[in-house]
Amino acid sequence: MSTPEFAYIDNETFLADVLAVADAMKREPWKPDFVVGIGRGGLVPGAYLSHRTNIPMLSVDHSSKVYDFSDELLMKLARQTCDGKHILFIDDINDSGSTIVYLRDSMVKYGCVAEHVKFAVLLNNLSSRTTVDYWSRTINRTTDKRWFVFPWEAVSTHDELVEEANEVPQRLA
Template identity: 55%
Template sequence: MSESAEPQLHFLEYYEDFLAKVRQLSRKVSESAWQPDFVIGIGRGGLVPAVYMSQQLDLPMLSIDHSSKVPGFADELLAKIAGMSANGTRVLFIDDINDSGGTIEYIRGLLASNGGVAENLHFGVLINNKSSKVEVDLWVDMIDRAEDKRWFVFPWESVGTRDAIIEEAMSVPERLS
């Protein structure tokens, strides 16, 4: 994809489709032998699905905001979560998509460096990229970024301006080419 070409936007704008994905992911959690004590939404994209899942699973929800890169909204909280996991608390991190894997890789690294216990820390997403550099524990839909170049626009993102959506898509152009 050339730098001037617009990404192929794929709007996931139907609330019912989103809700069906959340229900599927919640069902996978419910049917799993591993049961979380908390659902943690990864900001921004994982916050909305995490709220729904926390209600569906009748679990408390926490949140971190890795997307803002503002100190105090992710790293310090992740250190606390690492400590919780070391004490046996199981947490399920939720994000909208595991695309490049950068967010999950960063979070896992920070958790590990703060003594987090991997078997108590699981990750679930609505859409999982088979070509991602990291694996997640649970997902609903699988894509392969090597072949699928669509930029997924979730319902909560679709209220943004087209320019903002395109800017976000172009922020990591290697996902799209």
């Protein structure tokens, strides 16, 4: 197990990232009816973005890997889009893209109106296998192998951070 280079994101940078996403959203006519924080990493950004934009927040858990639980919520969100509601999912980082691909594919599988669903992240990996609609900053995993530690993750132990970083080794190789 390799030890990654940690890049700690301080609270000021985190707040600036949230504000940048909110500003990007303002520049478009598309407006979400709900901000959906993706558990775990998108919950704190979702709460902050919800307060900044005054858009109600919902959440869906993906990190627990309890898919029948999250899928039930995704079905309900897909139905909301059929009723004309616009949904903005937010996560901390679009890294490999697997979370966003899973959520996007699930929403389509459950019959969502695709134009009513968008994605936002604080950090967007340019070499990810998928794209997002809003972001604050970009990285490129082809050259940038740092493991980003957001303020809410800073309470984890060093060993826990190393273990999490090594769950997908190609992000660090």
